Amino acid sequence: MKRAFKILGYAVGVLVLLTGTAAAYISIKGIPSYEVKMTPEIAKLQVLRDSAAVARGAKIASILCNECHLSEDGKLTGKIMAEIPKPFGTIISRNITQDPEIGIGNWTDGELYYFLRTGIRQDGSWAPPFMPKFSRVADEDMYAIIAWLRSDDPRLAPDRREYPPTEYNFLVKVLGNTLFTAPPMPTQPIFIPDSTDKIALGKYLADGLYECFACHSGDMLKVDSDIPANSFGYYGGGIEMQNEDGEVVRSANITMDPETGIGAWNEQQFIDAVKYGKNPRGGSLQYPMTPRPILTEAEVSAIYAFLKTVPVQHHQVERYQPKITSR
Numbered sequence: 001m002k003r004a005f006k007i008l009g010y011a012v013g014v015l016v017l018l019t020g021t022a023a024a025y026i027s028i029k030g031i032p033s034y035e036v037k038m039t040p041e042i043a044k045l046q047v048l049r050d051s052a053a054v055a056r057g058a059k060i061a062s063i064l065c066n067e068c069h070l071s072e073d074g075k076l077t078g079k080i081m082a083e084i085p086k087p088f089g090t091i092i093s094r095n096i097t098q099d100p101e102i103g104i105g106n107w108t109d110g111e112l113y114y115f116l117r118t119g120i121r122q123d124g125s126w127a128p129p130f131m132p133k134f135s136r137v138a139d140e141d142m143y144a145i146i147a148w149l150r151s152d153d154p155r156l157a158p159d160r161r162e163y164p165p166t167e168y169n170f171l172v173k174v175l176g177n178t179l180f181t182a183p184p185m186p187t188q189p190i191f192i193p194d195s196t197d198k199i200a201l202g203k204y205l206a207d208g209l210y211e212c213f214a215c216h217s218g219d220m221l222k223v224d225s226d227i228p229a230n231s232f233g234y235y236g237g238g239i240e241m242q243n244e245d246g247e248v249v250r251s252a253n254i255t256m257d258p259e260t261g262i263g264a265w266n267e268q269q270f271i272d273a274v275k276y277g278k279n280p281r282g283g284s285l286q287y288p289m290t291p292r293p294i295l296t297e298a299e300v301s302a303i304y305a306f307l308k309t310v311p312v313q314h315h316q317v318e319r320y321q322p323k324i325t326s327r
């Protein structure tokens with residue numbers, strides 16, 4: 001999900017066009033704050049902290065949270081996010097250990113739930129785009145993340161390390177007032193599909209929980225986070241990102257077109273690509289397509305079954321070519 005910023009870099013060009021009065025207004029207004037509209041049910045929420053929930057939460061967090069909040073010595077104290085493109089300034093994630101002052105030890109389950117859905121804290125302050133908002137994740141998975149945040153995972157033990165809060169620059173203020181604002185709370189419960197409904201489960205994992213569609217659509221600025229299938233170039237790929245060496249890597253077309261997508265792959269090749277980053281053409285897939293070994297074969301197989309139902313796109317993406325190095 002630091003993916004988001006790699007990609008956000010390309011929004012810069014569009015946004016510098018916003019000038020004049022709008023600019024002055026936003027510069028004064030800053031990062032917006034919001035009215036806190038927690039329902040009584042959410043305010044008194046207490047998630048079940050059994051070991052199954054904690055384990056599920058830890059697994060989800062390993063894909064959705066740790067890359068931004070885990071420090072180099074392996075604690076969830078937050079860090080300076082070095083990989084964010086320069087135009088956004090220096091962005092620092094926060095301490096989410098159980099320390100009651102510096103971390104989130106004093107937050108209630110309801111406050112965490114509301115924040116993770118919307119980015120809005122109890123004082124109305126709002127976390128800008130760099131902290132993702134989880135608006136399509138199933139309720140039970142949200143509870144699992146919170147159960148894990150409360151657990152005895154040593155990485156979450158109270159730690160008083162603290163960075164100064166990020167001072168957001170003009171560009172982030174513009175983004176926070178325009179393209180990326182606080183999503184509304186879901187009005188209906190969101191359920192995890194039954195594992196016997198393979199396609200529905202695959203759709204949830206790819207569109208709801210792990211956000212494959214956001215990287216694999218055709219244009220970061222035309223991603224529809226309410227209805228992923230309405231995103232431009234849905235699963236047809238082509239968004240420009242950067243690998244760890246700053247080279248351009250474009251997301252792949254993973255619709256079932258046999259020429260330009262993965263229609264000629266078999267299921268095992270797909271599983272090896274998603275779980276282990278194995279590229280069937282040889283070598284490894286490039287960052288930010290990171291291996292996800294923690295996903296089960298059944299989960300990746302469900303994503304594959306779902307992708308088979310996605311409208312095929314004939315869209316040739318100019319893919320990353322590894323440099324030939326002498327041996």
Ligand code: HEC
Pocket residue numbers: 001002003004061064065066067068069091092093094095096102103104115116121126127128130131132145165166
């Ligand atoms: C892409 C990076 C990124 C990811 C992924 C991410 N966060 Fe954050 N998170 C941030 C940043 C940056 C902030 C600080 C926002 C600010 O300055 O207001 C933050 C803030 C927070 C806060 C508020 C802490 C406070 O004291 O105000 C909580 C709680 C939190 N994150 C939890 C999570 C959890 C749980 C996950 C996974 C489900 C997660 N984050 C995933 C970047 C990230």
Ligand code: HEC
Pocket residue numbers: 001003004206210211212213215216241249250251252253254261262270273274279284285286287288289303319320
């Ligand atoms: C951070 C953005 C990002 C996310 C999230 C992401 N991918 Fe990717 N994916 C990429 C990029 C970039 C490539 C191309 C890598 C390369 O060219 O080496 C890629 C490549 C792939 C490939 C290889 C296709 C080919 O033709 O080589 C598959 C399969 C794939 N992704 C599936 C998935 C699935 C399934 C998910 C969700 C679990 C997912 N990706 C999430 C960015 C992402």
